Amino acid sequence: MAGLVAFAVLAVGAVSWLTLRDDAYVATPAGRTADALGPRAVDAALDRLEEAAAAGDAGSLQGTPADVVRNASLLRVRDLDLRLVDVLGRTDEGVRAAVDVTWRFGGFDVRPARTEVEMTFAADREDAVLTSVGGGDARSPLWLTGPVEARRSDRVLVLAAAGVDVGSVFSRAEAAVPVVRRVLRAWRPRLVVEVPGSAEGLGAALGAEDGQYDAVAAVTAAPDGSTAPDAPLHVFVNPEVLGSLGRRGAQVVMSHEATHVATRAPVTTQPLWLLEGFADYVALRDVDLPLTTTAGQVIEQVRRDGLPGDLPGPVEFDTATTHLGATYEAAWLACVVLAERAGESGLVDLYRAAARLGLEDALRDVADWDEAALTRAWRSRLADLAGLSD
Structure with a gap:
């Protein structure tokens, strides 16, 4: 038995030695190329970059390292930590590595x-x-992937890829703050908006599948994908779609997303129709447009396909659906119906209570309704707008 134990210990030692052994831990001989790079060299490069960013000094750095250091200074990056996870493979130019980034x-x-x-x-x-920086299926944080421009106030920070009109986005973000605070008076805004240079860049920043957000103007999410209750939340803009909207449409989008930040929607558990409908309720509250315009797509859908049986759910909110606009309008109209029943403050109370109690209990406590009663009232409103009988 002692011999077997000794052999086991020896085997573990051998495996450990083989795992840790790396030719790159020896200084790279002159003339050797990328095939000599190993974990130690990559670790040292990450340490140098982290130190330069903390000092705010690009020094003699060029290219991507210089961009990262300048961006870190511009954006006041704190708690930066770069840790090598694994060397993924080698290319003609060097090595690809997975790096754990905290900021x-x-x-x-x-x-x-x-x-x-x-x-x-x-x-x-x-x-x-x-x-x-970037590639593969991993997220590619905008501030790490190239030079950015930034505008900030005490309540709004906008960072954008070079070439994006950062000023216009900043103006919309600033204008969104009072829109949200008219309904959510207790919000203390710290609104971060990130604008990649393209829809492809948006997908990379969010680690999304190809084309997932091509038709979406903006989305609110944690920059690392976290769903923790205290996760940081940023608004990510698709410049190609937002730029195609008119001035009023682009402002409604920004106010909608700012509402998501204020209510921490991505890390709460309300039904999707309530999350999205409430954000549209806030964004459209003071927009002077008739219902036939703000609910135009869902009215047309009802006239074509008939009344929906239920409030919209995850299938209807899928970004690949062809009727996403009508789905958002339907959700917004449900919140309008609720506000007419319980008042605007009641709608706010219901939104908050739904996360704690569940929808049924929140509806009963705030509006003296259940979901079936809400659905009937909502269908009736849709029928009236579409000129149909419920």
């Missing part, structure tokens, strides 16, 4: 974000040098 934007994010990011490193004599 927050000072003055706006209370809790840091943390996500795994793919980075590429090239050999520079015996050192590794970061050459690009």
Whole structure:
């Protein structure tokens, strides 16, 4: 038995030695190329980048490292931590690595974000040098992927890829704050808006499947995908879609997303129709448009297909659906019906109570209704608008 134990210990030691053994832990000989890069060289490159970002000094850095350091200073990045997870593979230029990145934007994010990011490193004599960030299925945080522009106030921070009109986005974000606070008076805004250069860049920032957000103007999410109650929440803008909207439409989108931030919608548990309908209720509250316009798509859908049986759910809110606009309008109209029943303050109370108590209990306590009664009233309103009989 003692011999078997000794063999087991020896085997573990051998495995550990083989696992840790790496030729790159020896200084890279002159003339060796990317095939010599290993974990130690990548770790050292990450340490240098982290130190430069903390000091706010790009120094003699060029390319991607210089962009990262300048962005970190511009955005007041705090709690930055870069840790190598694994070397994923080698290319002609260098090595691809998975890196665990932790960061927050000072003055706006209370809790840091943390996500795994793919980075590429090239050999520079015996050192590794970061050459690009992004790729694969991992998220690609905007501030790490290239130079950004930023505008800030004490309540709004907008960061955008080079070439984006950051000023117009900042103006809409600033204008969204009083829109939200007219309904949610207790909100103390710390609104962060990120604008990649394209729909593809939006998908990369969110780690989304190709094309998932191509038709979406903006989305509110944690930059690391977290659903923790205290996760940082940012608005991510699709510049191609938002730029195609008129001035009023783009403002409604921004106010809608700011409402999601104020209510922390992505990390709560209300039904989707309530989350999205409430955000539209806030965004459209003071917009002077007739119901035939703000509910035009759902009215047309009802005239074509008849009245829906139920309030919209996850299937209707799928970003791939062809009737997404009508779904949002239907959800908004349900919240209008609730506000008419319980008052605006009642709608706010119901929204908050639904996360704690569930929808049925919240409806009973705030509006003296159940979901069936709400659905009947909502269908009746749809029927009236469409000129049908419920």
